[in-house]
Amino acid sequence: MIHTLTHTLTDPAYVLSTILVCALCTQITRWLPFLLFGGKKEVPRLVRYLGTILPAAIMAVLVVYCLKGITPLAYPYGLPELISVAAVVVLHLWKGNTLASIALGTVCYMVLVQMVF
């Protein structure tokens, strides 16, 4: 892990190319509707279906992606992550303030990994 980290981040060519790939693909997603439906073409039903259901599905995959480092079978059993995620969910259901949920959840996690576990 440490090896790959120093290898990739000290290589400005890799970092720059990755940023450019990311920027380009972001732009593809933003330009796509203007290029495809720029005229008065009807948006196909399948596209509308994907537009409705994909965001929630992708975000769920991303949450799993964020939690990929946890070790459920070894100390600390993913507890700092699970406690902090639960804190964010409860706080957000309760107050619904995006920034407060993120800030307090992050502070909670930082305290747990730095001082408790």
Added chain:
Amino acid sequence: MKKTAKFALVKTIPIFLGYIFLGIAFGLLLQKSGLGVLWAFLISALVYAGSMQFALVGILTGGLSYITTAVMTLFINSRHAFYGLTFIERFKEMKKAYPYMVFSLTDETYSLLCSMARPADFTDREWKQATFFVSLFDQCYWVLGSVLGALMGELIKFDTTGIDFAMTALFVVICVDQWKAARTHIPAMTGFICGALFLMLIRTSNFILPALAATVAILLFLRRTVEQKMEDNNP
């Protein structure tokens, strides 16, 4: 000019707060990963996509391939492709500003532009200018926040262990919002189960591509069921 800029400034106050804060979190995270102020500026100026930039830090530190980066970006930002549908006519009428309006259409700018109504004392030209300023100011806040965050990381030497949880928290918050708004939880559950399953099978960051592919395949397969559920729960 003064009138339209002032209008845009007032309208963008909530986004100012959000972008400065999230931008700082991004800048700090990036700096902690070993990339400083200049990179923070470059990424926020060129990529300019909130949640994607957090994922990008993970991609860079993990040393993921260009292909994985491209596919992940297309998936994570695929929702942007649906935002544009709302603004096809309106942006095209903006002539010189049109490319920038499409370039900078983030989640937050999209929702703000959707909610804005033209004041009675605005001419057509003034209204277009105000719309452009909203998009421009939003990106300025984001770049400013990112640079501030990276600077803070360099100047203040506090223990930032665990700051990367800001990204997890952001995604969890978006998930909760979507869960509350959704008429069926099948898409979210599918994504979660596929993600967990492929992570257990593959055990590295590479699990994300097969997980996303499987999610889309299953949701296409379940289209009838999902559409029926959405129909039934339509308020």
